[in-house]
Amino acid sequence: MLAVIRYTVPESQSQDFVKQGHAILDTFATQPGYQRGRLARSVDEPNLWALVTEWEGAGFYRRALSAARMVMYPLMILMLNEPSAYEDVYTRDGA
Template sequence: MLALIRYSVPGSQAGEFVDGARTILATLAAQTGFLGGHIGRSVDEPDLWALVSEWEGAGYYRRALSAARMDMYPLMTLMINEPSAFEIIASSPE
């Protein structure tokens, strides 16, 4: 399962955002079912950021969100309100 949370971050808040996103990613990484994650920034729209993580399943992700809630709270005003959980249908060959 792939999780994608997008954020709209003014340039003046980018450093603070990265610090907060690293904290969130570390909390998520400590949760059962976490497979990997990244923090990324759009190359075309520098105010658009993403926190991407991969999970063994949706249940793991949803439980991890509960564990990370306090870390996520400071960045919630920057979060784009849209679905974040995606079922993986196909992957590249190994």
């Protein structure tokens, strides 16, 4: 399952945001069911960021959110209020 949390980050806060993003991914990486994650920035809108993670299932992701809430708390004001959990319907690896 794929989790996407998007943020709107003012340029003046981007360096701190990246550090906090690392801390979130480091926390997630210790949780059961975590597969991989990345912090990404929009190439078209530099204030738009995404924290993208992959999990074995939605239950693992939801439990990890509880475990990471303290490290995620400082960034909550920057989060876009939208659904973040997506189930895989079709995947295909590249050549």
